[in-house]
Amino acid sequence: MRPPTGDYPLRLEDEHIPMVRFQNVTKRYGDLVVLDSLDLDVEEGEMVTIIGPSGSGKTTVLRMLMALEMIDDGVIYLEGEPMTHMVKNGTLIRADKKYLRRQRLNIGMCFQHFNLFPHMTALENCIEAPIQVLGLSKTEAVERARDLLDMVGLLEKSDEHPSRLSGGQKQRVAIARSLAMRPKVMLFDEVTSALDPEVIGEVTQVIRKLVDKHNLTMLMVTHQMGFAREISDRVCFFYDGKIEEQGAPEQLFENPERERTQQFLSAVLEAT
Amino acid sequence: MTFIEFLKTYGPQLANGSVTTVMQTLLAAGLAILIALIAGLMRLSHSRLIYGAATVYIEVFRGTSLLVQLYWIFFVLPLFGLSLEKFTAGFIAVGMNLGAYGAELVRGGILSVPKGQWEAATALSMSPAKMMRRIIFPQAFLNMLPPWGNLLIELLKGTALVALISVADLMFVARKINGVTYLSAQAFGTALIIYYLMSRGLITPFMRWLEGVMTRKLGKA
Numbered sequence: 292m293r294p295p296t297g298d299y300p301l302r303l304e305d306e307h308i309p310m311v312r313f314q315n316v317t318k319r320y321g322d323l324v325v326l327d328s329l330d331l332d333v334e335e336g337e338m339v340t341i342i343g344p345s346g347s348g349k350t351t352v353l354r355m356l357m358a359l360e361m362i363d364d365g366v367i368y369l370e371g372e373p374m375t376h377m378v379k380n381g382t383l384i385r386a387d388k389k390y391l392r393r394q395r396l397n398i399g400m401c402f403q404h405f406n407l408f409p410h411m412t413a414l415e416n417c418i419e420a421p422i423q424v425l426g427l428s429k430t431e432a433v434e435r436a437r438d439l440l441d442m443v444g445l446l447e448k449s450d451e452h453p454s455r456l457s458g459g460q461k462q463r464v465a466i467a468r469s470l471a472m473r474p475k476v477m478l479f480d481e482v483t484s485a486l487d488p489e490v491i492g493e494v495t496q497v498i499r500k501l502v503d504k505h506n507l508t509m510l511m512v513t514h515q516m517g518f519a520r521e522i523s524d525r526v527c528f529f530y531d532g533k534i535e536e537q538g539a540p541e542q543l544f545e546n547p548e549r550e551r552t553q554q555f556l557s558a559v560l561e562a563t
Numbered sequence: 564m565t566f567i568e569f570l571k572t573y574g575p576q577l578a579n580g581s582v583t584t585v586m587q588t589l590l591a592a593g594l595a596i597l598i599a600l601i602a603g604l605m606r607l608s609h610s611r612l613i614y615g616a617a618t619v620y621i622e623v624f625r626g627t628s629l630l631v632q633l634y635w636i637f638f639v640l641p642l643f644g645l646s647l648e649k650f651t652a653g654f655i656a657v658g659m660n661l662g663a664y665g666a667e668l669v670r671g672g673i674l675s676v677p678k679g680q681w682e683a684a685t686a687l688s689m690s691p692a693k694m695m696r697r698i699i700f701p702q703a704f705l706n707m708l709p710p711w712g713n714l715l716i717e718l719l720k721g722t723a724l725v726a727l728i729s730v731a732d733l734m735f736v737a738r739k740i741n742g743v744t745y746l747s748a749q750a751f752g753t754a755l756i757i758y759y760l761m762s763r764g765l766i767t768p769f770m771r772w773l774e775g776v777m778t779r780k781l782g783k784a
Contacts (some may be wrong), residue, residue, distance in 0.1 A: 406682060410702060410781040
Protein backbone atom coordinates (compact mmCIF):
# COMPACT_ATOMS: atom_id res chain seq x y z
CA MET A 292 0.00 0.00 0.00
CA ARG A 293 2.35 2.66 -1.18
CA PRO A 294 1.12 6.23 -1.40
CA PRO A 295 1.55 8.03 -4.70
CA THR A 296 4.81 9.91 -4.92
CA GLY A 297 4.46 13.66 -4.70
CA ASP A 298 1.75 15.86 -3.28
CA TYR A 299 -1.84 15.03 -4.05
CA PRO A 300 -4.90 16.50 -2.40
CA LEU A 301 -7.05 14.06 -0.40
CA ARG A 302 -9.97 15.43 -2.36
CA LEU A 303 -10.37 18.25 -4.81
CA GLU A 304 -11.72 21.32 -3.08
CA ASP A 305 -11.44 24.00 -5.73
CA GLU A 306 -14.47 26.01 -6.59
CA HIS A 307 -14.74 24.14 -9.82
CA ILE A 308 -14.39 20.38 -9.62
CA PRO A 309 -14.04 18.36 -12.83
CA MET A 310 -16.00 15.14 -13.19
CA VAL A 311 -12.79 13.24 -13.88
CA ARG A 312 -9.23 14.29 -13.20
CA PHE A 313 -6.11 12.34 -14.11
CA GLN A 314 -3.26 13.83 -12.15
CA ASN A 315 0.24 12.77 -13.10
CA VAL A 316 -0.95 9.27 -13.96
CA THR A 317 1.68 6.78 -15.03
CA LYS A 318 1.18 3.20 -16.12
CA ARG A 319 3.95 0.81 -17.04
CA TYR A 320 4.04 -2.74 -18.29
CA GLY A 321 7.52 -3.78 -17.26
CA ASP A 322 9.83 -1.29 -18.94
CA LEU A 323 7.20 -0.06 -21.33
CA VAL A 324 5.63 3.21 -20.26
CA VAL A 325 2.04 3.22 -21.55
CA LEU A 326 0.88 6.37 -19.82
CA ASP A 327 3.48 8.94 -19.00
CA SER A 328 2.53 11.43 -16.25
CA LEU A 329 -0.86 12.08 -17.78
CA ASP A 330 -2.85 15.13 -16.69
CA LEU A 331 -6.38 15.28 -18.03
CA ASP A 332 -9.59 16.86 -16.80
CA VAL A 333 -13.01 15.93 -18.11
CA GLU A 334 -15.87 18.25 -17.23
CA GLU A 335 -19.36 17.21 -16.31
CA GLY A 336 -21.42 16.55 -19.42
CA GLU A 337 -18.41 16.77 -21.68
CA MET A 338 -17.77 14.34 -24.54
CA VAL A 339 -14.05 13.80 -24.89
CA THR A 340 -12.71 11.64 -27.68
CA ILE A 341 -9.29 10.07 -27.60
CA ILE A 342 -7.56 9.33 -30.87
CA GLY A 343 -4.06 8.23 -31.73
CA PRO A 344 -1.98 5.42 -33.19
CA SER A 345 -2.22 1.96 -31.67
CA GLY A 346 0.01 1.54 -28.66
CA SER A 347 -0.31 5.20 -27.76
CA GLY A 348 -2.15 4.45 -24.51
CA LYS A 349 -5.67 5.44 -25.58
CA THR A 350 -7.45 2.37 -24.30
CA THR A 351 -5.29 2.35 -21.20
CA VAL A 352 -6.77 5.69 -20.18
CA LEU A 353 -10.24 4.16 -20.01
CA ARG A 354 -9.08 0.95 -18.35
CA MET A 355 -7.28 2.93 -15.65
CA LEU A 356 -10.32 5.06 -14.98
CA MET A 357 -12.50 1.96 -14.62
CA ALA A 358 -9.72 0.53 -12.42
CA LEU A 359 -9.56 -2.65 -14.47
CA GLU A 360 -5.85 -2.30 -13.93
CA MET A 361 -3.95 -0.37 -11.29
CA ILE A 362 -1.93 2.72 -12.08
CA ASP A 363 1.72 2.91 -11.08
CA ASP A 364 1.83 6.54 -10.11
CA GLY A 365 -0.45 9.52 -9.77
CA VAL A 366 -4.07 9.75 -8.70
CA ILE A 367 -7.35 9.68 -10.58
CA TYR A 368 -10.21 11.70 -9.07
CA LEU A 369 -13.88 11.19 -9.74
CA GLU A 370 -16.13 14.11 -8.80
CA GLY A 371 -13.29 15.36 -6.66
CA GLU A 372 -12.96 12.15 -4.67
CA PRO A 373 -9.97 9.91 -5.27
CA MET A 374 -10.84 6.87 -7.40
CA THR A 375 -7.62 4.91 -7.48
CA HIS A 376 -6.85 5.72 -3.86
CA MET A 377 -8.70 6.21 -0.62
CA VAL A 378 -8.11 8.37 2.38
CA LYS A 379 -6.92 6.68 5.54
CA ASN A 380 -5.45 8.44 8.55
CA GLY A 381 -5.09 11.64 6.60
CA THR A 382 -3.13 10.18 3.70
CA LEU A 383 -3.91 8.60 0.38
CA ILE A 384 -3.47 4.86 0.22
CA ARG A 385 -4.25 2.48 -2.61
CA ALA A 386 -7.98 1.86 -2.87
CA ASP A 387 -9.11 -1.53 -1.64
CA LYS A 388 -11.49 -3.73 -3.60
CA LYS A 389 -14.56 -2.64 -1.75
CA TYR A 390 -13.82 1.05 -2.26
CA LEU A 391 -13.17 0.44 -5.95
CA ARG A 392 -16.46 -1.41 -6.32
CA ARG A 393 -18.30 1.55 -4.86
CA GLN A 394 -16.49 4.05 -7.04
CA ARG A 395 -17.00 1.98 -10.18
CA LEU A 396 -20.75 2.36 -9.71
CA ASN A 397 -20.35 5.88 -11.09
CA ILE A 398 -18.80 4.66 -14.31
CA GLY A 399 -20.14 2.56 -17.16
CA MET A 400 -18.00 0.96 -19.80
CA CYS A 401 -18.60 -0.51 -23.23
CA PHE A 402 -15.97 -2.73 -24.77
CA GLN A 403 -14.74 -3.38 -28.27
CA HIS A 404 -15.90 -7.00 -28.08
CA PHE A 405 -19.15 -6.24 -26.20
CA ASN A 406 -18.53 -8.83 -23.48
CA LEU A 407 -22.21 -9.56 -23.08
CA PHE A 408 -22.98 -12.47 -20.80
CA PRO A 409 -23.71 -15.28 -23.28
CA HIS A 410 -25.84 -17.32 -20.89
CA MET A 411 -28.33 -14.51 -20.42
CA THR A 412 -30.86 -12.93 -22.76
CA ALA A 413 -30.55 -9.27 -23.72
CA LEU A 414 -32.98 -8.35 -20.97
CA GLU A 415 -31.26 -10.54 -18.39
CA ASN A 416 -27.95 -8.92 -19.28
CA CYS A 417 -29.49 -5.55 -18.48
CA ILE A 418 -31.16 -6.49 -15.20
CA GLU A 419 -28.36 -8.62 -13.76
CA ALA A 420 -26.25 -5.94 -12.12
CA PRO A 421 -29.12 -3.62 -11.17
CA ILE A 422 -30.65 -6.49 -9.19
CA GLN A 423 -27.47 -8.12 -7.89
CA VAL A 424 -25.45 -4.98 -7.24
CA LEU A 425 -27.88 -2.08 -6.80
CA GLY A 426 -30.49 -4.22 -5.10
CA LEU A 427 -33.37 -3.20 -7.34
CA SER A 428 -36.48 -5.34 -7.34
CA LYS A 429 -36.99 -7.44 -10.43
CA THR A 430 -39.98 -5.33 -11.48
CA GLU A 431 -38.01 -2.09 -11.23
CA ALA A 432 -35.00 -3.56 -12.99
CA VAL A 433 -37.09 -4.97 -15.84
CA GLU A 434 -38.87 -1.67 -16.28
CA ARG A 435 -35.57 0.19 -16.41
CA ALA A 436 -34.05 -2.36 -18.78
CA ARG A 437 -37.03 -2.30 -21.14
CA ASP A 438 -36.87 1.49 -21.33
CA LEU A 439 -33.20 1.30 -22.23
CA LEU A 440 -33.62 -1.52 -24.73
CA ASP A 441 -36.35 0.55 -26.29
CA MET A 442 -34.04 3.54 -26.39
CA VAL A 443 -31.40 1.54 -28.26
CA GLY A 444 -34.11 0.13 -30.53
CA LEU A 445 -33.95 -3.48 -29.40
CA LEU A 446 -37.03 -3.97 -27.27
CA GLU A 447 -38.24 -6.76 -29.55
CA LYS A 448 -34.93 -8.61 -29.02
CA SER A 449 -35.28 -8.62 -25.21
CA ASP A 450 -35.56 -12.39 -24.97
CA GLU A 451 -32.81 -13.26 -27.42
CA HIS A 452 -29.45 -14.56 -26.30
CA PRO A 453 -26.41 -12.64 -27.54
CA SER A 454 -25.55 -15.49 -29.91
CA ARG A 455 -28.68 -14.62 -31.89
CA LEU A 456 -27.81 -10.93 -32.22
CA SER A 457 -25.66 -9.15 -34.80
CA GLY A 458 -22.55 -7.26 -33.72
CA GLY A 459 -24.31 -3.93 -33.86
CA GLN A 460 -27.20 -5.27 -31.82
CA LYS A 461 -24.84 -6.75 -29.26
CA GLN A 462 -23.09 -3.45 -28.81
CA ARG A 463 -26.39 -1.65 -28.37
CA VAL A 464 -27.43 -4.15 -25.70
CA ALA A 465 -24.04 -3.59 -24.04
CA ILE A 466 -24.70 0.15 -23.99
CA ALA A 467 -28.12 -0.46 -22.44
CA ARG A 468 -26.58 -2.79 -19.88
CA SER A 469 -24.10 -0.10 -18.81
CA LEU A 470 -26.73 2.62 -18.69
CA ALA A 471 -28.98 0.47 -16.51
CA MET A 472 -26.54 1.17 -13.68
CA ARG A 473 -27.20 4.93 -14.11
CA PRO A 474 -23.53 5.88 -14.32
CA LYS A 475 -22.36 9.47 -14.35
CA VAL A 476 -19.51 8.74 -16.70
CA MET A 477 -19.64 6.47 -19.74
CA LEU A 478 -16.57 5.00 -21.35
CA PHE A 479 -16.64 3.74 -24.94
CA ASP A 480 -13.60 1.68 -25.80
CA GLU A 481 -13.44 1.30 -29.59
CA VAL A 482 -17.05 0.22 -29.58
CA THR A 483 -17.31 0.17 -33.36
CA SER A 484 -13.93 -1.37 -34.19
CA ALA A 485 -15.18 -4.96 -34.21
CA LEU A 486 -18.28 -4.16 -36.24
CA ASP A 487 -19.04 -4.65 -39.91
CA PRO A 488 -19.15 -1.28 -41.65
CA GLU A 489 -22.87 -1.44 -42.40
CA VAL A 490 -23.86 -1.71 -38.72
CA ILE A 491 -21.53 0.94 -37.31
CA GLY A 492 -24.19 3.56 -37.91
CA GLU A 493 -26.73 1.97 -35.60
CA VAL A 494 -24.26 2.16 -32.71
CA THR A 495 -23.04 5.68 -33.38
CA GLN A 496 -26.66 6.75 -33.62
CA VAL A 497 -27.26 5.53 -30.08
CA ILE A 498 -24.19 7.38 -28.80
CA ARG A 499 -25.33 10.50 -30.61
CA LYS A 500 -28.69 10.20 -28.89
CA LEU A 501 -26.94 10.01 -25.52
CA VAL A 502 -24.93 13.12 -26.29
CA ASP A 503 -28.00 15.04 -27.40
CA LYS A 504 -30.43 14.06 -24.70
CA HIS A 505 -28.48 13.27 -21.56
CA ASN A 506 -26.00 15.13 -19.51
CA LEU A 507 -23.64 12.18 -19.34
CA THR A 508 -19.91 12.68 -19.16
CA MET A 509 -18.33 10.55 -21.84
CA LEU A 510 -14.90 9.41 -22.81
CA MET A 511 -14.57 7.64 -26.11
CA VAL A 512 -11.67 5.95 -27.82
CA THR A 513 -12.32 5.59 -31.52
CA HIS A 514 -10.80 5.22 -34.96
CA GLN A 515 -13.75 6.88 -36.63
CA MET A 516 -12.49 10.37 -37.20
CA GLY A 517 -15.66 11.59 -38.84
CA PHE A 518 -17.79 10.55 -35.90
CA ALA A 519 -15.28 11.94 -33.41
CA ARG A 520 -15.25 15.24 -35.16
CA GLU A 521 -18.99 15.54 -35.34
CA ILE A 522 -19.81 14.49 -31.81
CA SER A 523 -16.98 15.53 -29.49
CA ASP A 524 -16.63 18.62 -27.37
CA ARG A 525 -12.92 18.01 -27.26
CA VAL A 526 -10.50 15.68 -29.00
CA CYS A 527 -7.24 14.47 -27.47
CA PHE A 528 -4.53 13.12 -29.72
CA PHE A 529 -2.41 10.60 -27.83
CA TYR A 530 1.12 9.76 -28.76
CA ASP A 531 3.55 7.68 -26.75
CA GLY A 532 1.54 7.70 -23.55
CA LYS A 533 1.02 11.44 -23.58
CA ILE A 534 -1.46 13.95 -24.91
CA GLU A 535 0.40 15.34 -27.87
CA GLU A 536 -2.33 17.79 -28.74
CA GLN A 537 -5.89 18.51 -27.74
CA GLY A 538 -8.61 20.92 -28.63
CA ALA A 539 -12.02 21.46 -30.14
CA PRO A 540 -12.64 19.02 -33.00
CA GLU A 541 -12.67 21.68 -35.74
CA GLN A 542 -9.37 23.00 -34.58
CA LEU A 543 -7.66 19.66 -34.12
CA PHE A 544 -8.87 18.16 -37.35
CA GLU A 545 -8.49 21.24 -39.52
CA ASN A 546 -5.53 23.04 -38.06
CA PRO A 547 -3.46 20.59 -36.09
CA GLU A 548 -0.44 22.35 -34.69
CA ARG A 549 1.86 19.46 -33.97
CA GLU A 550 3.63 17.59 -36.66
CA ARG A 551 2.74 14.17 -35.24
CA THR A 552 -0.93 15.07 -35.23
CA GLN A 553 -0.71 16.18 -38.83
CA GLN A 554 1.06 12.98 -39.84
CA PHE A 555 -1.43 10.81 -38.01
CA LEU A 556 -4.44 12.58 -39.46
CA SER A 557 -3.15 12.54 -43.00
CA ALA A 558 -2.29 8.85 -42.70
CA VAL A 559 -5.77 8.08 -41.39
CA LEU A 560 -7.46 10.16 -44.07
CA GLU A 561 -5.39 8.38 -46.69
CA ALA A 562 -6.81 5.09 -45.50
CA THR A 563 -10.46 6.10 -45.69
CA MET B 564 -23.14 -74.80 -17.44
CA THR B 565 -24.42 -72.54 -20.19
CA PHE B 566 -24.13 -68.79 -19.85
CA ILE B 567 -27.88 -68.58 -19.39
CA GLU B 568 -27.69 -71.04 -16.49
CA PHE B 569 -24.77 -69.10 -15.08
CA LEU B 570 -26.79 -65.90 -15.13
CA LYS B 571 -29.79 -67.65 -13.56
CA THR B 572 -27.64 -68.95 -10.72
CA TYR B 573 -25.40 -65.96 -10.06
CA GLY B 574 -27.46 -63.12 -11.55
CA PRO B 575 -28.94 -62.00 -8.24
CA GLN B 576 -25.51 -61.83 -6.59
CA LEU B 577 -24.10 -59.92 -9.54
CA ALA B 578 -27.08 -57.58 -9.42
CA ASN B 579 -26.47 -56.91 -5.73
CA GLY B 580 -22.82 -56.22 -6.46
CA SER B 581 -23.82 -53.87 -9.26
CA VAL B 582 -26.07 -51.93 -6.93
CA THR B 583 -23.16 -51.51 -4.53
CA THR B 584 -20.94 -50.36 -7.40
CA VAL B 585 -23.56 -47.78 -8.42
CA MET B 586 -23.82 -46.57 -4.83
CA GLN B 587 -20.05 -46.32 -4.51
CA THR B 588 -19.91 -44.45 -7.81
CA LEU B 589 -22.63 -41.98 -6.86
CA LEU B 590 -21.19 -41.25 -3.42
CA ALA B 591 -17.62 -41.03 -4.70
CA ALA B 592 -18.74 -38.78 -7.56
CA GLY B 593 -20.54 -36.47 -5.13
CA LEU B 594 -17.46 -36.24 -2.97
CA ALA B 595 -15.14 -35.81 -5.97
CA ILE B 596 -17.26 -32.94 -7.34
CA LEU B 597 -17.31 -31.20 -3.96
CA ILE B 598 -13.56 -31.57 -3.48
CA ALA B 599 -12.87 -30.53 -7.07
CA LEU B 600 -14.90 -27.35 -6.63
CA ILE B 601 -13.22 -26.40 -3.39
CA ALA B 602 -9.68 -27.32 -4.39
CA GLY B 603 -10.16 -25.88 -7.90
CA LEU B 604 -11.25 -22.51 -6.50
CA MET B 605 -8.46 -22.62 -3.92
CA ARG B 606 -5.98 -23.05 -6.77
CA LEU B 607 -7.19 -19.72 -8.16
CA SER B 608 -6.63 -17.90 -4.88
CA HIS B 609 -4.05 -15.16 -4.59
CA SER B 610 -3.28 -16.27 -1.06
CA ARG B 611 -0.18 -18.45 -1.11
CA LEU B 612 -1.39 -20.47 1.84
CA ILE B 613 -4.72 -21.37 0.24
CA TYR B 614 -3.12 -22.04 -3.13
CA GLY B 615 -0.36 -24.08 -1.49
CA ALA B 616 -2.76 -26.24 0.52
CA ALA B 617 -4.74 -27.14 -2.59
CA THR B 618 -1.57 -27.81 -4.56
CA VAL B 619 -0.24 -30.19 -1.93
CA TYR B 620 -3.55 -32.03 -1.85
CA ILE B 621 -3.68 -32.37 -5.63
CA GLU B 622 -0.05 -33.45 -5.88
CA VAL B 623 -0.40 -36.11 -3.21
CA PHE B 624 -3.61 -37.60 -4.54
CA ARG B 625 -2.65 -37.46 -8.21
CA GLY B 626 0.91 -38.52 -7.64
CA THR B 627 0.27 -41.72 -5.71
CA SER B 628 -1.67 -44.87 -6.43
CA LEU B 629 -5.38 -45.04 -5.69
CA LEU B 630 -4.95 -48.52 -4.27
CA VAL B 631 -2.31 -47.33 -1.82
CA GLN B 632 -4.55 -44.43 -0.81
CA LEU B 633 -7.42 -46.86 -0.28
CA TYR B 634 -5.26 -49.04 1.95
CA TRP B 635 -4.09 -46.00 3.86
CA ILE B 636 -7.58 -44.84 4.55
CA PHE B 637 -8.80 -48.31 5.52
CA PHE B 638 -5.79 -49.90 7.24
CA VAL B 639 -3.52 -47.07 8.38
CA LEU B 640 -5.92 -44.37 9.58
CA PRO B 641 -7.28 -46.66 12.33
CA LEU B 642 -3.75 -46.66 13.80
CA PHE B 643 -4.23 -42.90 14.25
CA GLY B 644 -7.59 -43.47 15.84
CA LEU B 645 -9.78 -42.88 12.77
CA SER B 646 -11.62 -46.06 11.87
CA LEU B 647 -13.94 -46.05 8.89
CA GLU B 648 -16.31 -48.73 7.76
CA LYS B 649 -15.11 -50.44 4.60
CA PHE B 650 -18.01 -49.08 2.52
CA THR B 651 -17.30 -45.53 3.68
CA ALA B 652 -13.53 -45.92 3.32
CA GLY B 653 -14.12 -47.16 -0.24
CA PHE B 654 -16.02 -44.23 -1.66
CA ILE B 655 -13.99 -41.69 0.32
CA ALA B 656 -10.74 -42.98 -1.17
CA VAL B 657 -12.11 -42.98 -4.71
CA GLY B 658 -13.78 -39.59 -4.25
CA MET B 659 -10.68 -37.95 -2.80
CA ASN B 660 -8.50 -39.34 -5.56
CA LEU B 661 -10.70 -38.36 -8.47
CA GLY B 662 -11.49 -35.03 -6.78
CA ALA B 663 -7.83 -34.11 -7.14
CA TYR B 664 -8.06 -34.66 -10.90
CA GLY B 665 -11.37 -32.81 -10.99
CA ALA B 666 -9.85 -29.79 -9.25
CA GLU B 667 -7.68 -29.15 -12.27
CA LEU B 668 -10.71 -29.42 -14.54
CA VAL B 669 -12.54 -26.84 -12.42
CA ARG B 670 -9.57 -24.52 -12.45
CA GLY B 671 -9.07 -24.95 -16.19
CA GLY B 672 -12.76 -24.45 -16.87
CA ILE B 673 -12.84 -21.21 -14.92
CA LEU B 674 -9.70 -19.90 -16.60
CA SER B 675 -11.18 -20.73 -19.99
CA VAL B 676 -13.87 -18.07 -19.54
CA PRO B 677 -12.71 -15.09 -21.62
CA LYS B 678 -11.10 -12.18 -19.79
CA GLY B 679 -13.74 -9.84 -21.18
CA GLN B 680 -16.40 -11.56 -19.09
CA TRP B 681 -14.50 -10.84 -15.89
CA GLU B 682 -13.92 -7.26 -16.98
CA ALA B 683 -17.55 -6.68 -17.87
CA ALA B 684 -18.66 -8.03 -14.50
CA THR B 685 -16.00 -5.93 -12.75
CA ALA B 686 -17.15 -2.84 -14.61
CA LEU B 687 -20.66 -3.53 -13.31
CA SER B 688 -19.27 -3.53 -9.74
CA MET B 689 -20.15 -7.15 -9.08
CA SER B 690 -18.61 -8.68 -5.98
CA PRO B 691 -16.17 -11.54 -6.55
CA ALA B 692 -18.60 -14.11 -5.15
CA LYS B 693 -21.49 -12.99 -7.34
CA MET B 694 -19.24 -12.68 -10.34
CA MET B 695 -18.10 -16.25 -9.88
CA ARG B 696 -21.53 -17.67 -9.15
CA ARG B 697 -23.60 -15.82 -11.70
CA ILE B 698 -21.26 -14.97 -14.55
CA ILE B 699 -18.11 -17.07 -14.60
CA PHE B 700 -19.14 -20.43 -13.23
CA PRO B 701 -22.16 -21.05 -15.47
CA GLN B 702 -19.92 -20.57 -18.50
CA ALA B 703 -17.05 -22.54 -16.99
CA PHE B 704 -19.42 -25.38 -16.18
CA LEU B 705 -20.28 -25.98 -19.83
CA ASN B 706 -16.60 -25.97 -20.80
CA MET B 707 -15.89 -28.50 -18.08
CA LEU B 708 -18.54 -31.04 -18.96
CA PRO B 709 -16.75 -33.11 -21.63
CA PRO B 710 -13.65 -33.78 -19.48
CA TRP B 711 -15.88 -34.49 -16.48
CA GLY B 712 -17.59 -37.22 -18.51
CA ASN B 713 -14.23 -38.92 -18.91
CA LEU B 714 -13.41 -38.45 -15.27
CA LEU B 715 -16.67 -40.00 -14.10
CA ILE B 716 -15.99 -43.08 -16.22
CA GLU B 717 -12.54 -43.30 -14.64
CA LEU B 718 -14.22 -42.99 -11.28
CA LEU B 719 -16.67 -45.81 -11.98
CA LYS B 720 -13.82 -48.08 -13.00
CA GLY B 721 -11.78 -46.94 -10.01
CA THR B 722 -14.48 -48.18 -7.64
CA ALA B 723 -13.54 -51.76 -8.63
CA LEU B 724 -10.59 -51.39 -6.27
CA VAL B 725 -12.86 -51.23 -3.23
CA ALA B 726 -13.33 -55.00 -3.70
CA LEU B 727 -9.82 -55.30 -2.28
CA ILE B 728 -11.00 -54.06 1.10
CA SER B 729 -13.96 -56.47 0.89
CA VAL B 730 -16.69 -54.04 -0.09
CA ALA B 731 -19.19 -56.34 -1.79
CA ASP B 732 -19.29 -54.49 -5.10
CA LEU B 733 -19.54 -55.98 -8.59
CA MET B 734 -15.84 -56.83 -8.72
CA PHE B 735 -15.96 -58.45 -5.30
CA VAL B 736 -18.89 -60.65 -6.33
CA ALA B 737 -17.19 -61.63 -9.59
CA ARG B 738 -14.05 -62.63 -7.68
CA LYS B 739 -16.07 -64.63 -5.24
CA ILE B 740 -17.93 -66.52 -7.95
CA ASN B 741 -14.65 -67.20 -9.67
CA GLY B 742 -13.14 -68.51 -6.46
CA VAL B 743 -15.98 -70.89 -5.84
CA THR B 744 -16.76 -72.10 -9.36
CA TYR B 745 -13.63 -71.43 -11.40
CA LEU B 746 -15.95 -70.10 -14.11
CA SER B 747 -13.52 -67.26 -14.75
CA ALA B 748 -14.66 -66.34 -18.25
CA GLN B 749 -18.31 -66.14 -17.23
CA ALA B 750 -17.68 -64.33 -13.95
CA PHE B 751 -15.27 -61.69 -15.18
CA GLY B 752 -16.89 -61.56 -18.61
CA THR B 753 -20.21 -60.60 -17.07
CA ALA B 754 -18.52 -58.03 -14.82
CA LEU B 755 -16.81 -56.57 -17.88
CA ILE B 756 -20.09 -56.21 -19.72
CA ILE B 757 -21.84 -54.65 -16.73
CA TYR B 758 -19.06 -52.08 -16.23
CA TYR B 759 -19.19 -51.26 -19.92
CA LEU B 760 -22.96 -50.84 -19.87
CA MET B 761 -22.75 -48.58 -16.82
CA SER B 762 -20.17 -46.30 -18.38
CA ARG B 763 -21.40 -46.23 -21.98
CA GLY B 764 -25.05 -46.82 -21.23
CA LEU B 765 -25.52 -44.56 -18.21
CA ILE B 766 -22.70 -42.06 -17.67
CA THR B 767 -22.03 -41.11 -21.29
CA PRO B 768 -25.69 -40.53 -22.24
CA PHE B 769 -26.25 -38.64 -19.00
CA MET B 770 -23.31 -36.31 -19.67
CA ARG B 771 -24.46 -35.78 -23.27
CA TRP B 772 -27.90 -34.91 -22.03
CA LEU B 773 -26.52 -32.51 -19.43
CA GLU B 774 -24.34 -30.85 -22.04
CA GLY B 775 -27.35 -30.41 -24.27
CA VAL B 776 -29.38 -28.88 -21.46
CA MET B 777 -26.56 -26.50 -20.50
CA THR B 778 -25.85 -25.54 -24.10
CA ARG B 779 -29.50 -24.60 -24.56
CA LYS B 780 -29.48 -22.74 -21.27
CA LEU B 781 -26.47 -20.76 -22.35
CA GLY B 782 -28.28 -19.87 -25.51
CA LYS B 783 -25.68 -21.36 -27.77
CA ALA B 784 -27.92 -23.81 -29.57
